[in-house]
Amino acid sequence: MYPPEIAIYRLLKFLREKPEDEPLDPRWMNIWEEKYKRYAHRSAPLHIIRYIEEEIVQSPKVKAIDEEVWEIKINDDIKVTFLLGAGASAPSDIPTVDKLLSELWKRARKIGREDLDRLAKWCSERDINNIEDLLTAAYISYFAARNRNITSLLDYFIFSGGRELSEEVYFLQRRRLPRSPEIDVSSISFLQDTLQTLFGLLTSTMISASPNPTHQAIVDFIKTHKNTSIITTNYDGCIDEALLRDGIPLKGTISGEKGDSSDAIQLIKMHGSINWAYCDSCQDVREFDLLELKEAYEKDKLSYPVMGICKNCGGLRRPLLVPPLSFKFLMFPNLIDIWNSASQSIEEADYLIIVGYSFAEADTYITKIISRSMSLKENQKMIIVNTDPNLVPTLRDRFSPHIDGFNEKRILKACESSEKILPDILRSMLGQKDIKKEVEQPVKNKDEEHE
Numbered sequence: 001m002y003p004p005e006i007a008i009y010r011l012l013k014f015l016r017e018k019p020e021d022e023p024l025d026p027r028w029m030n031i032w033e034e035k036y037k038r039y040a041h042r043s044a045p046l047h048i049i050r051y052i053e054e055e056i057v058q059s060p061k062v063k064a065i066d067e068e069v070w071e072i073k074i075n076d077d078i079k080v081t082f083l084l085g086a087g088a089s090a091p092s093d094i095p096t097v098d099k100l101l102s103e104l105w106k107r108a109r110k111i112g113r114e115d116l117d118r119l120a121k122w123c124s125e126r127d128i129n130n131i132e133d134l135l136t137a138a139y140i141s142y143f144a145a146r147n148r149n150i151t152s153l154l155d156y157f158i159f160s161g162g163r164e165l166s167e168e169v170y171f172l173q174r175r176r177l178p179r180s181p182e183i184d185v186s187s188i189s190f191l192q193d194t195l196q197t198l199f200g201l202l203t204s205t206m207i208s209a210s211p212n213p214t215h216q217a218i219v220d221f222i223k224t225h226k227n228t229s230i231i232t233t234n235y236d237g238c239i240d241e242a243l244l245r246d247g248i249p250l251k252g253t254i255s256g257e258k259g260d261s262s263d264a265i266q267l268i269k270m271h272g273s274i275n276w277a278y279c280d281s282c283q284d285v286r287e288f289d290l291l292e293l294k295e296a297y298e299k300d301k302l303s304y305p306v307m308g309i310c311k312n313c314g315g316l317r318r319p320l321l322v323p324p325l326s327f328k329f330l331m332f333p334n335l336i337d338i339w340n341s342a343s344q345s346i347e348e349a350d351y352l353i354i355v356g357y358s359f360a361e362a363d364t365y366i367t368k369i370i371s372r373s374m375s376l377k378e379n380q381k382m383i384i385v386n387t388d389p390n391l392v393p394t395l396r397d398r399f400s401p402h403i404d405g406f407n408e409k410r411i412l413k414a415c416e417s418s419e420k421i422l423p424d425i426l427r428s429m430l431g432q433k434d435i436k437k438e439v440e441q442p443v444k445n446k447d448e449e450h451e
């Protein structure tokens with residue numbers, strides 16, 4: 001990072017030299033707002049600050065939706081794969097990840113365990129408010145605590161085995177860690193188990209969520225265009241419900257194909273589903289009828305909404321939900337087939353329509369599949385429907401080094417809430433609506449008024 005005065009001078013130079021009609025990368029706005037604006041008054045004359053503000057903030061030169069989106073027309077041979085993330089379900093009142101941890105502590109307090117209370121206090125004192133960090137650390141600790149070699153290797157890696165530190169410092173640092181035999185495996189195991197159970201209970205409240213216009217738009221699209229697959233990282237049953245209520249049979253879910261598979265739509269739930277369960281002892285996997293489950297939950301007919309007893313072996317049934325973990329793909333062997341079919345359906349697609357999915361760090365697996373698929377299949381295109389204006393420029397930067405002769409327009413942007421824009425995009429792709437004309441019309445009228 002440059003000192004503010006040089007950075008501001010460079011930004012000014014860039015804005016002056018940039019061709020007038022070239023759209024401004026929206027990330028400049030963030031850089032200015034977050035990094036330099038507060039130093040600007042100390043480092044630059046007022047007229048320069050005003051100029052930058054006008055250029056960056058007041059004249060939005062970035063189109064929210066790439067025009068090429070409206071030019072896409074598809075026929076039956078074109079394969080479309082949707083990838084849905086949390087943003088697609090947000091309007092259905094699904095709690096977002098950043099709110100999960102405070103909910104988790106609320107529930108933990110009700111249990112009245114002293115060690116959970118201590119952990120909650122410790123986390124809040126250190127501003128640890130990400131459920132993914134917590135569950136990941138719990139998993140690693142449980143795994144490491146059961147194997148003394150792993151514990152000492154972790155010690156070696158984290159404290160460099162004394163190589164870079166002086167011996168004195170190394171032993172001082174090392175003494176802060178409990179030596180392997182003192183680690184209480186049972187308490188770590190209890191903690192990990194409790195966190196996992198609480199997480200299951202938390203997500204079970206998603207059963208009552210209902211589909212929103214994003215889900216309905218996809219269902220309407222599928223009624224005309226059968227050559228479609230859906231991949232979702234959401235556990236909720238919104239997209240399933242929307243499809244089932246419209247009489248569209250599903251395949252690819254955990255219990256295999258049901259009914260006439262020829263017109264069944266492939267629905268791949270990568271992180272599990274609120275109506276899936278697995279047995280802790282025999283690993284038997286079971287899918288419950290979503291609509292029945294929802295009715296039973298709403299009428300309060302279930303004694304154990306998330307758990308039960310395995311019919312096979314009498315073991316404890318747990319919800320088959322992948323908690324937000326940094327290395328989730330190592331932990332859930334039950335889902336390997338599902339992840340393979342997700343990867344296949346991404347590779348087959350001519351168009352990937354990615355809705356409300358943020359390409360988070362913890363999901364590098366998905367990003368890698370997409371990146372590989374984009375480089376293997378040079379005509380494959382992505383349409384990113386996401387309210388974050390920085391996402392598409394970031395993705396273009398991230399993918400271009402891996403793809404020879406990468407064309408930016410293979411990643412198209414629709415920066416708008418999916419509820420609002422997805423129905424129009426999908427109808428336009430099917431040739432049911434000429435959006436371009438509708439959009440251009442009012443602009444012409446406006447010009448005539450000015451004359």
Ligand SMILES: [Zn+2]
Nearest residue numbers: 279282310313
């Ligand atoms: Zn069992």
